[in-house]
Amino acid sequence: MYVCPIRSDSPKNNVLQQGNAYLSMTTTEINWNSIYEFLTGPALWFTFIFFIGGLLIRMALLFHLSRKKDRVIYNHFNMDWGLRSIFHWLVPFASASMRQQPIFSIAAFSFHLSLVAVPLFLSAHILLWEEALGVTLWSIPDGLSDALTLIFIAAALFLIIRRRIRPEVRILTSAWDYTLLVITMLPFITGFLAYHQWGPYEVMLILHIVLSQILLILIPVTKLAHMVLFFFTRAFIGFEMGGRRGARSW
Amino acid sequence: MSKVGEKKFEFEDDTGKPVDVDQVRAILKANDGARIKTWLSICSRCGLCAESCFVYVANDRDPRLSPAYKFRHTLGEMYRRKGNVDRAFLEKCYQIAWLQCTMCKRCSMYCPFGIDVATMIAITRSICHSQGITPKQLAFFSDHCDKTGNHMGIPVEELVDTCEWMVEEVEDDYKGVTIPIDQPDTKYMYTVNPREPVYYPQDISYAAIIFAAAKESWTMPTFGWDCTNLPMFAGNRKLAGKQVKNVYNKAEELNAGYILITECGHAYRSMVFEGPYMAGYPDGMPPVKVKHYVQLMYEYLRDGRIQIDPAKKIKEPITYQDPCNVSRNGGLWEHARKIIPYIAEDFRDMAPNREHNHCCGGGGGIMPMGPDYKPYRMASGKLKADQIRQTGAKIVITPCHNCFDQVNDLSEEFELGIKALSFKEIIVESMIVPDHMKLDPEK
Numbered sequence: 001m002y003v004c005p006i007r008s009d010s011p012k013n014n015v016l017q018q019g020n021a022y023l024s025m026t027t028t029e030i031n032w033n034s035i036y037e038f039l040t041g042p043a044l045w046f047t048f049i050f051f052i053g054g055l056l057i058r059m060a061l062l063f064h065l066s067r068k069k070d071r072v073i074y075n076h077f078n079m080d081w082g083l084r085s086i087f088h089w090l091v092p093f094a095s096a097s098m099r100q101q102p103i104f105s106i107a108a109f110s111f112h113l114s115l116v117a118v119p120l121f122l123s124a125h126i127l128l129w130e131e132a133l134g135v136t137l138w139s140i141p142d143g144l145s146d147a148l149t150l151i152f153i154a155a156a157l158f159l160i161i162r163r164r165i166r167p168e169v170r171i172l173t174s175a176w177d178y179t180l181l182v183i184t185m186l187p188f189i190t191g192f193l194a195y196h197q198w199g200p201y202e203v204m205l206i207l208h209i210v211l212s213q214i215l216l217i218l219i220p221v222t223k224l225a226h227m228v229l230f231f232f233t234r235a236f237i238g239f240e241m242g243g244r245r246g247a248r249s250w
Numbered sequence: 251m252s253k254v255g256e257k258k259f260e261f262e263d264d265t266g267k268p269v270d271v272d273q274v275r276a277i278l279k280a281n282d283g284a285r286i287k288t289w290l291s292i293c294s295r296c297g298l299c300a301e302s303c304f305v306y307v308a309n310d311r312d313p314r315l316s317p318a319y320k321f322r323h324t325l326g327e328m329y330r331r332k333g334n335v336d337r338a339f340l341e342k343c344y345q346i347a348w349l350q351c352t353m354c355k356r357c358s359m360y361c362p363f364g365i366d367v368a369t370m371i372a373i374t375r376s377i378c379h380s381q382g383i384t385p386k387q388l389a390f391f392s393d394h395c396d397k398t399g400n401h402m403g404i405p406v407e408e409l410v411d412t413c414e415w416m417v418e419e420v421e422d423d424y425k426g427v428t429i430p431i432d433q434p435d436t437k438y439m440y441t442v443n444p445r446e447p448v449y450y451p452q453d454i455s456y457a458a459i460i461f462a463a464a465k466e467s468w469t470m471p472t473f474g475w476d477c478t479n480l481p482m483f484a485g486n487r488k489l490a491g492k493q494v495k496n497v498y499n500k501a502e503e504l505n506a507g508y509i510l511i512t513e514c515g516h517a518y519r520s521m522v523f524e525g526p527y528m529a530g531y532p533d534g535m536p537p538v539k540v541k542h543y544v545q546l547m548y549e550y551l552r553d554g555r556i557q558i559d560p561a562k563k564i565k566e567p568i569t570y571q572d573p574c575n576v577s578r579n580g581g582l583w584e585h586a587r588k589i590i591p592y593i594a595e596d597f598r599d600m601a602p603n604r605e606h607n608h609c610c611g612g613g614g615g616i617m618p619m620g621p622d623y624k625p626y627r628m629a630s631g632k633l634k635a636d637q638i639r640q641t642g643a644k645i646v647i648t649p650c651h652n653c654f655d656q657v658n659d660l661s662e663e664f665e666l667g668i669k670a671l672s673f674k675e676i677i678v679e680s681m682i683v684p685d686h687m688k689l690d691p692e693k
Contacts, residue, residue, distance in 0.1 A: 062284040069283030072527065075534040089362055096606060097360035100301055108296075168306070169297035171313040172322070177295055226292040230363055233288055237364025241355075244523065245581035247605035249359040 032202045039209045040128070047213040054220025055228050062232075073236060078243030085238020086231055088250035095250035104162065107155045114152035115184070118145055119212070124195070142195075149192045156185045180222060187212040259344065260622075262389035263382020269340060273380050275333035281373050282329070289365040290326050293318055299367070302360030304608040305350050308633040317357035317367040320346045324374040340383050347374045347485075348385055349626045352614030354574040359605070375485030387620045388484035396489055399496050400476035401618075402444035412447045413470060416455035424687045427462045429454070432504065433469035438541070439506035440470050441477035441497055443514045443651050456674035457512065460547070463684050464555040468510070474500030477511045479520035483615025487528050494525030494536075501538040508541045513672045515573035515613070515650035518542045518580045542576065544649045547673055548585040551592045562680035564594040569643035571600070571634070571657055571670075572607035573650030581605075586649065586673070593676050598641040610634045610648075612656030628663045631656060635664040646670050 066073055088094040098105040117140065119125060126139040140148075160181055163173045187208055194204035219225060241249040300306050300316035309315055314323075324343045328335055353368035361367075378384060384392075394403035413429040420427050430436070440461075446453040454470075461468050474496040481489035501509045511517050520528075521540045531537065550556040570586055577583040583604040590597050602608065611631030616623055638646060638660070646657045646668055657670040 062288060065287065066284035069281075070285050071532060072534060073285070085364065095360075096602075097298055097302065097362070100360075101298060104296075104298070163295075166297060168300040168311065168313040168316045168319075169295065172295035172297055172316070172318050174295075223292050223294055226294060226363060229288050229292050233285075233292065233363045233365065236285065237358050237361075237366060240366070241359065241578075241605075245579060245605075247359070247578050247581055249364055 030202075032206070035206055036209075039206065039213070043213060044132075044209075047216050051216040051219055054217075055225060058220055058225055059228060059232075062229075072240070076239055076244050078239035081239040081242035082235030083238075085242065085249050086234045088248075089230075089234055097250070107158045107162075110151050111155035111159065114148040114155070114188075118148050118152065118188070121145075122191075146192070146195075149188050152188050153185060153192075156181055156188075180218070180224065183211070183215055183218065184224075187215055259341070260386040261341075261344070261382060262379075262384040262386055265382075266337065267382070269335060269337050269381050271333055271335070274328065274335060274377055277373070277377050277380060278328060278333050285366070286325075286329075286370065286373075289321075289363070289370065290329060292363055293322070293365055294363075296362065299357040299361050299365075302357045304354075304356070304611065304633045305352075305630045308611070308630045315350055317351070317361075318365075320351055321365075321367045321370040321374075325370040325377075328374075328377065337381070337383075340378050340381055343374050344378050344383050344385075347371050347378060348614070348616065348619070349623065352574070352609045352611070352616060352630075354609035354613055355579055356574070356606070356608070359578075372485070375483075376487055377485070379485030384484050384486070385615070385619045385623075387618055388480055388615055391480040391618060392484045392486050392489055395476070395481055395493050399473050399493075400444045401478060401480045402448050402476075404444055404447055406472045409447055409470075409472065409475065412451050413454060416451055416458065419452075420455050420459060423689070424459060424462065424683065425689050426687055427455070427458050429458050430469045432472050434504045435506075436467045436469045436504070437507040438466065438468040438510040438546075439501045439504055439508070440468050440510045440512070441475050441517070442470075442512045443478050443517065444476050445651055446512065453512065453672065453674060456672075456678045457543075459678050459687075460550070460556065460674060460681075462687055463681060464550050465686070469504065469506065471500045471504060474498075477509070477517035477521060478514060479516060479525065480615065480618055482520050482524060482528065483516070483618075490520070491525070491528035491530060494521060495529045497521065498525075498529070498537050506538065508539045509536070510546060511540065511542050513543050513649035513651070513654075513674060515575035515580070515652060517575075518582075519575035523579065542580065542582055542585075542649070544576065544582055544585045544589065544673060547677060548589050551589060556677060557682040557684075558592050558677070558680050559682045563592075564645060564676065564680070565596065566644040567596040567598050567642055568594045568645040568647055569598050569600055569638060569641040570603075571610060571638075571646050571648035571650075571653050572603055572605075573648060573653045574607065574609050574613055576649055577607055578605040583607075586647070589673060590647070593673075593680055594645075594647075598643050600637045600641055608633055608637065610653045610656040610660070612652040612659075617652040617655055624659065627656060627659065631660050632664070635660045635666060638666055638668060639664070644668055647673060647676065649673055 092105060092109045093099050121137060121140045122145045123139040123142055126137050129135060129137055160178060163169050190204050190208035190211055193199050194201060194208050219227060237249045241247040295318060297316060299318050303317050306315040324346050351371045353371055355368040358364055358366045391401040394401050410431060417427060417429055440457060442454065477497060479490050479493050481493055497509055509521060511521060522536055526534050526536050570590060572583055611627050611634055616627055648654055648657060648670055649672060654670045654672060660666060661668045
């Protein structure tokens, strides 16, 4: 069976089947159900294995390399300073750098918050988690998910525009930086359109799934790996500056 | 930097010989650890580092001066090209690594990922150095270090003569001021910047007076007395290791309790933090305890071993220049701030300060690179000049030779009407001369 990521009590619950019924009458027959089942079955497993496995392998390789070449990490390792450093960069405006650039900080914080919260805790995704893993996660109300999605898109647009207009950022930015930002936005845009049934639902839903999978697959092999590596580099500078010298790196 | 204009630079090796790519690759490979790999791969080009950099801010926010731009167009580019670079590229790296970055390390605190740009610029310097693309003056001083153990190339006899002369100079004012030479088993082995015996010999006599007043057990070594490390700034890591080892070994030989460092910034960073790695100590710790002069002076004042005459406290407004390598990279910003209430009445702190201070513009070796580079120092130092002006202070205290000279240059360039002073000088001028140092009245 397949699970449609639309709540069963929603009036829209049978749209996928209705769409199929309609399409099956046309000459070009697309079997949405089998595409959907493939994408949420084997393709999804592959994606998660690549995403989590890729990040684990990248961390393992770096750990192995660090044991050989980065004595300075282990000589001065200090958990307390490391955690303080991470904490001050996760909480909005807890670092001098964030306070210095408040608009960017608000945008970047909303961007990351939505990026983590919506995919994990959207109620439609909660059903998928249940189906696949048998665990029921806490879910956020659909209205809030909608708001966070719009905030995310606005924040991402802000980041793109900022890259265009701030000379010091523009000079650093490559086409790939824009591409990654767009790739990060697309699952949100398609998900939003699919949920609201704007545009062709089946296409949106399939696009949403495929684009999300592309994003997840890219994370371990691009700068997006900062979702885990951030914790290591931030901790390091925390104890390199703090543990060794007492200087707060935030 | 554009306003400074294009200039032909003098390198250690001006023959224009082609780059030895294998040698560059070897250095890249040796440094290709987990930190460098991670920093280079996760920098998200957010540009947040730009505002933290005094060179960027002071030079009309030229986007090519942001820390991210600087490391990506030097070391980052070298890794991308797998070391396959030519001389023209390394000469560009030279400008970035020596003229546009003092390795003050402020940006790593302002980067969300804590990317340590200073470390990457230091590696860039090593690579340039390996191809002879080193500032001529730094290479000249390094050569002195190699041959004589001190960057001014001062022979032992001259140092000893200077010390004797300084003792004679103060004989008319104080009793019992001595400079013990090579004495074993003392508490402090005092190490200085070779600029002191050459340009500021009175600094040595100030130290001797303070030691005498505090009845301290100390000695001046005849070798390993240069605590500075210009080879470190030249990118000559091997010689930089030898330079600190000279000091460590001498302190061990004399069985000194501490290596004491004069009012110098990079000497402290080199001796305590970078030196052990450059000299090959696997635990990254100096083999002998190291103390900076601001720590010692704070202890003397706190313990009453030196007493200040309240009538001689400085009345004029003063401010304090946090040397990057004493404060942010040394962790000693509070010591200075605890000394100041003893010696001055009107202290006005700069903003930002402590570990968030801005470099004066004279750090990272650009000061000893000579007068040709003064325009760069002045352009980048504008931020410091503005900071000083905003405090309204007339005196800037700073326990670092580079900051000291830079602040005086800034005062002249930007007509600040201020003067730089060291703690030693102020303390000697304002202390109550203890009875054991008073001259006998009948003489």
